[in-house]
Amino acid sequence: QKEVEQDPGPLSVPEGAIVSLNCTYSNSAFQYFMWYRQYSRKGPELLMYTYSSGNKEDGRFTAQVDKSSKYISLFIRDSQPSDSATYLCAMSAQGSNYKLTFGKGTLLTVNP
Amino acid sequence: DAGVIQSPRHEVTEMGQEVTLRCKPISGHNSLFWYRQTMMRGLELLIYFNNNVPIDDSGMPEDRFSAKMPNASFSTLKIQPSEPRDSAVYFCASSLGSGSSTDTQYFGPGTRLTVL
Numbered sequence: 759q760k761e762v763e764q765d766p767g768p769l770s771v772p773e774g775a776i777v778s779l780n781c782t783y784s785n786s787a788f789q790y791f792m793w794y795r796q797y798s799r800k801g802p803e804l805l806m807y808t809y810s811s812g813n814k815e816d817g818r819f820t821a822q823v824d825k826s827s828k829y830i831s832l833f834i835r836d837s838q839p840s841d842s843a844t845y846l847c848a849m850s851a852q853g854s855n856y857k858l859t860f861g862k863g864t865l866l867t868v869n870p
Numbered sequence: 871d872a873g874v875i876q877s878p879r880h881e882v883t884e885m886g887q888e889v890t891l892r893c894k895p896i897s898g899h900n901s902l903f904w905y906r907q908t909m910m911r912g913l914e915l916l917i918y919f920n921n922n923v924p925i926d927d928s929g930m931p932e933d934r935f936s937a938k939m940p941n942a943s944f945s946t947l948k949i950q951p952s953e954p955r956d957s958a959v960y961f962c963a964s965s966l967g968s969g970s971s972t973d974t975q976y977f978g979p980g981t982r983l984t985v986l
Binding site for chain 1: 901913918961963968973
């Protein structure tokens with residue numbers, strides 16, 4: 759079993775839809791959870807960061823972490839064509855928290 | 871700030887040739903990371919430097935790969951000899967502090983390497 763599993767999609771939604779992106783993981787030592795956005799032919803950029811369990815909201819984006827289920831989610835409300843990108847989850851453990859383990863990414867297309 | 875700068879942006883080479891990828895981190899950042907991204911394996915950490923010192927090179931695939939950071943503003947990743955399976959996008963990233971998870975890693979645009 760891979761440490762981090764992420765559905766690669768592709769996911770295609772109409773503009774204005776609510777998008778749900780998810781990752782599961784197997785390493786119970788993971789404490790730090792991140793979502794990166796990667797536009798085509800660009801490097802990833804940090805979108806959201808969460809420590810341990812709970813929710814975090816930033817504008818149209820909400821990150822959720824459920825450590826008991828080893829499951830994290832990113833919700834995008836009122837999705838826009840500019841949200842079209844690959845979304846990568848990433849996580850790390852205490853003590854080696856520079857070492858990010860990434861999911862393979864989900865390709866999202868928001869159609870106008 | 872110009873962000874993390876990588877060169878070249880694209881490299882096509884033949885099997886057996888030496889390849890050198892270059893990275894200039896964001897000025898003032900103390901940590902530098904080299905990653906490799908492929909469809910099969912996703913984004914993987916190859917090596918992590920802090921204050922120009924290699925801290926973790928456990929992700930370097932084999933002895934054909936080497937990385938250096940001679941000063942705070944420059945790093946290289948070298949593959950010698952290159953093989954077709956090295957074809958990937960190589961990213962350099964830098965962060966301000968000690969590389970902890972609370973430090974945002976800023977990625978460069980990547981070098982797309984094709985080994986024929």
